Amino acid sequence: MEWTHRLWGRFIGLSFVLPAVYFVARRKVSARMALRLLGISGLIGFQGAIGWWMVKSGLKDDLFEPGSHPRVSQYRLATHLGAAFICYSAMLWNGLSILQGRTFFSKPHETLQLASSTLSIFRKSVAGLAVLVFITALSGGLVAGLDAGMIYNQFPRMGEGFAPPKSELFSKFYSRKEDGSDIWWRNMLENPSTVQLDHRILAMTTFTAILSLFAYSRFNTRVRGALPRSAQKGMLGVVHLVLLQATLGISTLIYLVPTPLAAAHQAGALALLTGVIVLRSRTFVPKRTLKLVQDNLKLIAQRQAISNAKQRATLGNAAHLKDIVNIRRV
Secondary structure, three states: OHHHHHHHHHHHHHHHHHHHHHHHHOOOOOHHHHHHHHHHHHHHHHHHHHHHHHHHOOOOHHHHOOOOOOOOOHHHHHHHHHHHHHHHHHHHHHHHHHHHHHHHHHOHHHHHHHOOHHHHHHHHHHHHHHHHHHHHHHHHHHHHHHOHHHOOOOOOOEOOEOOOOHHHHOOHHHOOOOOOOOHHHHHHHHOHHHHHHHHHHHHHHHHHHHHHHHHHHHHOHHHHHHOOHHHHHHHHHHHHHHHHHHHHHHHHHHOOOOHHHHHHHHHHHHHHHHHHHHHHHHHOOOHHHHHHHHHHHHHHHHHHHHHHHHHHHHHHHHHHHHHHHHHHHO
């Protein structure tokens, strides 16, 4: 599995870097897009370095002893996962920006409506939602690195209550300083019980936020009227994805983290992030694009005014000639 993962990562990297170098070298893309492509290419290389840095943390002397289980640092695992999500998001966002740019120019009036103040709260909420989904996925990396899903395998309760005792959540066992000044953050990042609780809270917050934003887009008449059909479909798609992801997460916990369910849950996090990014691309209009659309509409209006003026002048001349002919006949 590790060997396949390495080969697959190299294949993904080359399948992006080689075409990117070609398009940049042949000047097939704009200078701004060229910088983005080169930046993503560098991020792919950095991701490979992070992967080796993560694997290195699990190379210990007792690795090949009977019954040993390879483990890596949860910090490095979460870093590797986060870098992969960032790299994927950058690829997706830039691809969508190119495709969406055509839609903005083909539907200029809809573009102006998207950029209106009516959708300001909705646009900002979608951006915040993308950050929330990303942070929740990172917390899932900590859960996986600590095997925190192997404890408290019920939902919504954790043992006898909805949260473990405070003495367990903030145990002095994880503190490395005599004064205990690091007890809070070390428990939040190294204590399996606290890490699982954090992931639950983030997941439920994400779930609630998505449903709240969906209700806002449906029951606020001004927002619903301003949202284009594509954005409404995107919002509904995000709701479907978060329902699926919640089901996968709870199932993974209840069934003691079987590998197929755990992998599906991780894929669900990426799918949910994808849905939110797609929704963001359908509601976000770059300032540069907005100015070009506005200038294009002004140019069309000017041309239409000139055309109307010429048409009126032609009609006026025709009427004048008709009057002259009638006078001569008289």
